[in-house]
Structure formats: structure tokens, C-alpha cells
Amino acid sequence: MKRSIYIMALGAFGIITTEFGIIGIMPAIAKHFNVSIDTAGWLLSGFALTIALTGPFSVLLTSKVNRKLMMCLVLLTFVASNILSAVSPNFTVLMIARILPAFLHPVFWAVATVAASKQVEPKDAPKAVSVVLGGLSVATVLGVPITTYISELVNWQASFYVSGVINLIAFAALLAFVPSMPVTENQSVKSQLVILKKGQMWVNLVATMIMIAGIFATYSFLAEYLGKISSMNGTEISLMLLLFGATGIAGNWVTGIALSKNVMLTTRFFLLSLIGVHVLAYIFGGLFIPMAAIVGIWGFIHTGGFLIGQTRSTSEAPEAPELAASLMVSFGNAGVTLGTFLGGVVITHFGIHQVIWISILLLVVALGLTYVFVGRRAAVTENKRVDVEEQEMLMAEEALEV
Numbered sequence: 001m002k003r004s005i006y007i008m009a010l011g012a013f014g015i016i017t018t019e020f021g022i023i024g025i026m027p028a029i030a031k032h033f034n035v036s037i038d039t040a041g042w043l044l045s046g047f048a049l050t051i052a053l054t055g056p057f058s059v060l061l062t063s064k065v066n067r068k069l070m071m072c073l074v075l076l077t078f079v080a081s082n083i084l085s086a087v088s089p090n091f092t093v094l095m096i097a098r099i100l101p102a103f104l105h106p107v108f109w110a111v112a113t114v115a116a117s118k119q120v121e122p123k124d125a126p127k128a129v130s131v132v133l134g135g136l137s138v139a140t141v142l143g144v145p146i147t148t149y150i151s152e153l154v155n156w157q158a159s160f161y162v163s164g165v166i167n168l169i170a171f172a173a174l175l176a177f178v179p180s181m182p183v184t185e186n187q188s189v190k191s192q193l194v195i196l197k198k199g200q201m202w203v204n205l206v207a208t209m210i211m212i213a214g215i216f217a218t219y220s221f222l223a224e225y226l227g228k229i230s231s232m233n234g235t236e237i238s239l240m241l242l243l244f245g246a247t248g249i250a251g252n253w254v255t256g257i258a259l260s261k262n263v264m265l266t267t268r269f270f271l272l273s274l275i276g277v278h279v280l281a282y283i284f285g286g287l288f289i290p291m292a293a294i295v296g297i298w299g300f301i302h303t304g305g306f307l308i309g310q311t312r313s314t315s316e317a318p319e320a321p322e323l324a325a326s327l328m329v330s331f332g333n334a335g336v337t338l339g340t341f342l343g344g345v346v347i348t349h350f351g352i353h354q355v356i357w358i359s360i361l362l363l364v365v366a367l368g369l370t371y372v373f374v375g376r377r378a379a380v381t382e383n384k385r386v387d388v389e390e391q392e393m394l395m396a397e398e399a400l401e402v
Helices: 003-020 022-032 042-061 067-086 091-103 105-118 122-153 156-177 189-197 199-219 222-228 234-261 263-284 288-302 304-314 321-350 352-369 376-401
Strands: none
Touching: 003 022, 003 042, 003 067, 003 105, 003 122, 003 156, 022 042, 022 091, 022 122, 022 156, 022 222, 022 234, 042 091, 042 105, 042 321, 067 091, 067 105, 067 156, 091 105, 105 122, 105 304, 105 321, 122 156, 122 234, 122 304, 189 321, 199 222, 199 263, 199 304, 199 321, 199 352, 222 234, 222 352, 234 263, 234 288, 234 304, 263 288, 263 304, 263 352, 288 304, 304 321, 321 352
């Protein structure tokens, strides 16, 4: 893999540390500003909702700007956001500080993932994208646990300063080591919007949204779940988040390899596995050692969801990959918003333990959508099925002859 791909992964690490680092320090923020945990959840879901509503427009409006320059501007915006978050005098200012960088967030993801896929052979594109998305896994390994630990050690404000430094380092590396990426293709907005007519792409996007909602309905409140149900203290929760992310790095890598071989089979196996681990978390959530093991398995499976959504969405629109990637980011973050909102509702009315079931319900729906095909994709899938059956018959005949 080229060096620039790993540097873009570092940028992803900085962004995700800012976006999801809030998960580990949410209880502390809720206590400091005297708001409920579901209200504090809007620091994550509000960020995600902004991305969902503005993502494609941001990408289209910046589509002719040098891609390296654009990624650098995004990272600088995240640096400023973290500083403003740290000095916020009240919850409203903190909310504004969180939302500001969300407008440019999808630009980085669209540019970085597409640029990574173009630097390798088409068959290796999922692996290259998995490297960039690996920044997400590393952020859950180091970023989220570090911000949680810093909050315990110093205060939650210090956590935002740490996130700001991480984004600043990513910016410096991108500026120093990634070559200029001028836009050479003169692609009009109208020509890119053609992909909006593709029915299967919309099915995949909706499936991605529901899948991510299922993931985040519980994950958004994982620190609260481990504290209330598993009776873990702040340090133990930090270690669990570290374990979650560490196994996620391996899971992201394995998912990239699996997607290169069979996208649909990987997607369905992922969803079934994630449903299973949620059931285990519900049953054994009150037991420390079993829950620690479950968290490790959970992290291994969890991270692949983003790569699966990215692969399924962009594969349907090769003529406008950045717009397709931005739509995936928008629908994915709409899923984060939906999942966090539904999780908060369940927690408010039924308690933190029952939040597991809304995740399971959403993941089952996402699994059902993998069997929905529209238009030409349906015909292609049927032809592939017939081809596989013919190959199996030939292999059986050869075996009999032997």
C-alpha cells in the first residue's frame, strides 16, 4: 500500500476520535451540565444528523477543489472545534462547537476513501479502503479510550484538547507527506446526479442506514451500559473500550479481505454475528469476565459495518464514486442519529439493559434488506446464482467420474 493511504488513515483517526470520543465521556458531560444521558446523546446524534443532511451538498460544492487542500481544511476545522468544545461555558455552546466541523466531515471521508481505492488495482479496492477505515478502528483503540481515561484522570475538557492535538498531528502529516491532488476530471454536477436514478443504490443506502442504526443504538451508550449493567468503574470502562477497538482493528482487516472475495456473503455473516453478540451481551451483561470476552468479540465484528456500507454503496455508482461515498456517509450518519435517538428513548422508558433489543430489531431488518434487489442488479444476481449452480453440477459430475 502507498504511504499516502496510511496518512489518510491517520486523518480518519483524528476525525473519528473527535466524533466518537464523546461516547466515553458522555456521562461526565451529562453530570457537569446537569442534563440527562439521552440529552447528552445529542452531542453524537446532532453531529451525525448534520452530516446526514449536508453531506452530499458539501461534496458537490467542493468537488473541484484540490483534494489535498480540502482534507487539510477539514482537519483544521476539527482542531478548532475541539478547542471551542473544551472552553464551552454551557451545553448549548458545546453543541454548536460539535456541529460546526460536521459540515465538512463527509468531504474528508468521500475524498480519502475514493483516493485510496484509485491507488490500487480494482480488486484490491476494498483492502485499500479498509486501511483508511482502519483509522476508525485505531481511533476506537486509542482515541476513544484515551479521551475516556483523560477525562477520569483530569477532566472532560482535557479530553477535547487531546482530540485537538491528534487532529493537528494528522493535519501536519497530510500537509507534509501527501502529494497535491488537483481535480483533473471535469465532471459536472448534472453528470454525477445520474446515479440518483439507480434503485439498487438506494436499497443499499437504506440498508446501511438501518444497519448503522442497529450498531449505534447500543454502542452510543456502551460506557453507560458497562457502568450500570456490568458495574465497571471509569478505568475498567476505558480498558473495555480499548479492548473493543483493539479487536476492531483485526476485524476491519479481516472484513476487507472477505469483501474482496464475496460482498453479499460477508454482509449477511456480519449481520448475523452482530445480532448474536448483542444477545450474548444482554444475557451475560451483569457478569464481569464473560462481558469482557463479549466486548472483545463485539469490537471485532462491529468495525466491519462501515466498510460494508462503503463497499455496497460505491459499487453501485462507479461513475460518481465521491458522491456515492458522501451519500453513504450521510445515510450512515443518519443511522447514527436514528440509532442514538431510539436507544435514548428505550433507555428513558425501559432502562439501559433493554437498549440491546432495539439494536437486534434494526439489525434483523437490515439483514432482510440484503435479500432485496432492484432492476438490473436483480437480473445479474440471478445469473450469478445460475452460474454457481452450473459450476457445482459440473464439479459433482467430475467427482463422480473420478
